[in-house]
Amino acid sequence: MLQLYFSPMACSLASRIALMEAGLDAQYHQVHLLTKTIVDDGSDFHGxxxxxxVPVLVLENGERLTESAAVLQYIADLKPETRLAPPLGDPDRYRLQEWLSFVGAEIHKAFLFPTFWYKDDGSLAKPRARIAQTLSVPATHLADREFLVGNRFTVADAHLAWALLLLRPAGVDIAQWPSLSAYLERMQARPRVREAIATEMALRKQMTA
Ligand SMILES: N[C@@H](CCC(=O)N[C@@H](CS)C(=O)NCC(=O)O)C(=O)O
Known part of the structure; x- marks a missing residue:
């Protein structure tokens, strides 16, 4: 069975959403990212x-796959009939990769990661100044579209929905981009997305209790 190493509400949430949208069973192993330990048994996550x-996806053959963009596409390709990614050779596959890269690099690493992991000693001023410009890109794209790629939900939507969810605790109110707020509401109305978020929110609460 597939196994996913995750941390509640971290970027690995997108992989959980993808697994659930694909209807794939998996074992989930929670990781404590500050101590780098696996919650199941306290062992070192570096092992x-x-x-x-996170995410780390353990494949059926035991190999481990990292990086959200790769993990998400791998999950989608396990169940091509769900069209969670356009098939290889379809020009939209490059649009999917374009959005996965954008969310991973421009929203996650350029803004969310430093905001949650670095002390705000002034060094966050530049990422903060840039985030509105960054978010205007998906906001404009989604002004007249329901999904990021084509006319159906893909793993790129799982990735962006996660990033948008984290913006509020990072101090960015997405209400200033009505197309993004409406998009996030649409994503959260999907039963599997809602279930994945509820599961991880409950685990997150336990961590802070
Ligand atoms: N490029 C990686 C980034 C993964 C990443 O930064 N994950 C965060 C959680 S959202 C993490 O585990 N951080 C712990 C650390 O970097 O020490 C991806 O897109 O999967």
Whole structure:
């Protein structure tokens, strides 16, 4: 069975959403990212992933796959009939990769990651100044579209929905982009997305209790 190493409400949430939307069973292993331990047994997470970061997907053959863009496409390709990614050779596949890269690099690493992991000693001023410009890109794109790619939900939507959810605790109110707020509401109305978020929110609460 597939196994996903995750941390509640971290970027690995997108992989959980993808697994659930694909209807794939998986074992989920919670990781404590500050201590780099696996919650199941307290062992060192570096034994699973040298990068020390989630998501890590353990494949059926035991290999481990990291990086959300790769993990999400792998999950989608396990169930091509769900069209969670356009098939290889379809020009929209490159649009999917374009959005996965954008969310991973421009929203996650350029803004969310430093906001949650670095002390605000003034060094966050530049990422904060840039985030509105960054978010205007998906906001404009989604002004007349329901989904990021084509006319159906893909793993790129799972990735962006996660990033948008984290913006509020990072101090950005997405209400200033009505198309993004409406998009996030649409994503959260999907039963599997809602279930994935509820599961991880409950685990997150336990962590802070
Ligand atoms: N490029 C990686 C980034 C993964 C990443 O930064 N994950 C965060 C959680 S959202 C993490 O595990 N951080 C712990 C660390 O970097 O020490 C991806 O897109 O999957």
């Amino acid at each position: 699973v992933a040298a990068k020390g970061a």
